[in-house]
Amino acid sequence: QRCVCFYPHARVARMELESCRRPVGLLSLIVIGFFWVSGGIFGNEELISAAPPSIVLLFTLVIPLIFSLPSALFTAELATAFPSDGGQAVWVDLALGPAISGHNAYWLWLTNVIDAAVYPQMIMRYLHTHLHLEAWTERLLCFALVLGVAAVSLSGIDWVGRTQAVLFLLTLSPCIIFIAVGLPRVKPSVWVSTEGDIDLALLLSWVMWLYSGFSWLGNLAGEVRAPQRTYLQAIGVLLPLVIVLNTLPFLVSLSLDSDTHHYSAGYFQELARQMSGKWLELLFTIGANASLIGLYHSQTVAADTILGAFSQRFASFTMADDTGNSPPQHSGGLSGWLRGKLLEPPNEGGVPRICVLLNTCTISVLLLLHYQALVEVEMMLYSLSHIFFLAAFFALRLQQPRTLRPLRVPGGMCTVLFLESVPMLVCITTLIVNLRVLWRAMLFIMVIVIGGLFHGLHCLVSRLCCSRNMPILVANQNFSEGLLGAHRSEVCANSASMQAAFHTVNEGRPSNGLAHPSCRAQEAPDVLTTESMPRGVSEDK
Numbered sequence: 001q002r003c004v005c006f007y008p009h010a011r012v013a014r015m016e017l018e019s020c021r022r023p024v025g026l027l028s029l030i031v032i033g034f035f036w037v038s039g040g041i042f043g044n045e046e047l048i049s050a051a052p053p054s055i056v057l058l059f060t061l062v063i064p065l066i067f068s069l070p071s072a073l074f075t076a077e078l079a080t081a082f083p084s085d086g087g088q089a090v091w092v093d094l095a096l097g098p099a100i101s102g103h104n105a106y107w108l109w110l111t112n113v114i115d116a117a118v119y120p121q122m123i124m125r126y127l128h129t130h131l132h133l134e135a136w137t138e139r140l141l142c143f144a145l146v147l148g149v150a151a152v153s154l155s156g157i158d159w160v161g162r163t164q165a166v167l168f169l170l171t172l173s174p175c176i177i178f179i180a181v182g183l184p185r186v187k188p189s190v191w192v193s194t195e196g197d198i199d200l201a202l203l204l205s206w207v208m209w210l211y212s213g214f215s216w217l218g219n220l221a222g223e224v225r226a227p228q229r230t231y232l233q234a235i236g237v238l239l240p241l242v243i244v245l246n247t248l249p250f251l252v253s254l255s256l257d258s259d260t261h262h263y264s265a266g267y268f269q270e271l272a273r274q275m276s277g278k279w280l281e282l283l284f285t286i287g288a289n290a291s292l293i294g295l296y297h298s299q300t301v302a303a304d305t306i307l308g309a310f311s312q313r314f315a316s317f318t319m320a321d322d323t324g325n326s327p328p329q330h331s332g333g334l335s336g337w338l339r340g341k342l343l344e345p346p347n348e349g350g351v352p353r354i355c356v357l358l359n360t361c362t363i364s365v366l367l368l369l370h371y372q373a374l375v376e377v378e379m380m381l382y383s384l385s386h387i388f389f390l391a392a393f394f395a396l397r398l399q400q401p402r403t404l405r406p407l408r409v410p411g412g413m414c415t416v417l418f419l420e421s422v423p424m425l426v427c428i429t430t431l432i433v434n435l436r437v438l439w440r441a442m443l444f445i446m447v448i449v450i451g452g453l454f455h456g457l458h459c460l461v462s463r464l465c466c467s468r469n470m471p472i473l474v475a476n477q478n479f480s481e482g483l484l485g486a487h488r489s490e491v492c493a494n495s496a497s498m499q500a501a502f503h504t505v506n507e508g509r510p511s512n513g514l515a516h517p518s519c520r521a522q523e524a525p526d527v528l529t530t531e532s533m534p535r536g537v538s539e540d541k
Helices: 008-019 026-037 053-081 088-096 098-131 135-155 164-185 200-211 214-223 227-256 267-276 278-318 333-343 353-366 371-399 413-435 438-467 481-507 517-521
Strands: none
Touching: 026 164, 026 214, 026 227, 026 278, 053 200, 053 214, 053 227, 053 371, 053 413, 088 098, 088 214, 088 371, 098 135, 098 267, 098 278, 098 353, 098 371, 098 438, 135 278, 135 353, 164 227, 164 267, 164 278, 200 227, 200 371, 200 413, 214 227, 227 267, 267 278, 278 353, 371 413, 371 438, 413 438
C-alpha cells in the first residue's frame, strides 16, 4: 500500500490484484450480458411489421453501430474508472448531482417495470399456437405467471442466477437452428423491397429496445474481474452476436413469408414449423418461454432494487422519533408480525418484501395495456434516461480529467462530443416521434409530473425533518442515497485517495479527488504520512 502512493504501475497492479477476487469473469459477463442486450429473437416479429424489409434491415444494421457501440464503449470506460455496482445510476449521481440522479433513478425504475410487463404477454403469444386460448384466459395466465415469480422472489430463491448457463443454451439453440436450416432458402430479392407503410414510432422504439441493453453492463462494474480487458472482450463478442441474431432471422423469415402484415409475436415458431416440422416449433416454444421468463425475472429484480432504495429513504422519517433515534421494534400480535415480514428482505442483501409486492401490483395493472404500446412508452423513458447517461460521461471527463481510466475511449473532448452526438440524436428523435401521438404525450407528461411531485414532497419533508433535528434524515439528503450511498463510498475509497496520492507525486500538487461533494466530505486515508514515505523523501516533497 505504501508503494502504491509513489509508483503508478503499483496502482495498476493493485487494481488487477483486487479484481482477481471478483466473481464475474468473461464468460459470466457474456452470459449475463446476453440477457440484457438481446435474450434471443423471441418477440422481434413486431419490428418486421413496422416498415418495408429494406428499411427494417437498414435500421437493424446501422443502429447498433451508431448507437450501441458508442454507448458500450462509454460504459466500459466508466466501469473501469469508477468500478462500483450500480452503473448508470451511480455515474449520473457523481456527475450531475442528487436532484437529477433522483429523477433518473425514478425513470429507470419505471423502465424496468414497464419492460417486465411486456414479457408475460409475449409468452402467451408463443403458447397460443399450441393451446389456442381465449383472450381472457391469456390474461389470467399472465397474472398467474406474475404472481408465481413474485412468490419465488418473496421466498428468496435465486433460481435464475443458478440456471443462467442452461437458460443461455435453451435461448440460443433454437435461434441458431432456425438460421442454419433457413439460410439455404433465402431470397435476396425480398430484402430490397420498399413497398409498405412506415410506422416510424414503432420502428425506432423497437430497434432501440433491441439494442438498448449495453449501458446496463455497468451494473456489474464492481464485480467484474480484470474489467479493462473483460469489458472490451465482452463487447467484442456480444455486439456481433446480437447483430447476427437480429438480422439473419429477419432475412430467413422474409424469404419464407414476405407479407409483413402476418408478423406478430409468436410467428417465428410458425415459420419454424413450416421449415422443419413440429420438433423445431416445440424447441422454439421451450426456448421462448425460458428466455422470456428469465428476462422478466431480471427486470423485476432491477425494479425491486430501485424501489427498495426509495423505501429505505422514506422509511427513515416515518419510523424515527423526534430525536432521530432508531425505530422501535415491531409490536407483538398478528399486525406486528405481518409488518415485520413486509419490511424485512427475504434473504441477506435483498429488498423488503413490500417492494416486491408493490412492483407486482404495478406490473399487473400494466398487463392491461398491449405490449407494443408498452415498448413505445418504455423507450421514451429510456431515451430520457440515456440522455443523462451521455451527459454524465461528458461531465465526468470534464470534472475528472486526471482520473485513471484503464480503458479509455480514444480522443479528446471533441471526439467525445462527436461520438455522443449520434446516440443523443437517436434518443431525441425517438422522444419527438412518440410525443406526436396524444395519448403517449399525455402519459409521458403525467410520469414527469408525478416525479416532480415526489421530488417536491421529498424536499419538503427533508426540510421539516432538518428543522426538527433528525440526524437520520440529514445523513440521507437525496432521493437515491439508499441506492448510491454505499457505491459512492466505494468509488471515493478506490479513486479519490489513491489518485490524490498518485497526482501529488507525479504532478507536484494535490488532487481534489472526486468532484462529488459527498466524496470530498469523506475523511481521506492518511496515505502521505512521514512514516509511509520511502527513505530520502522529505515531508515537503
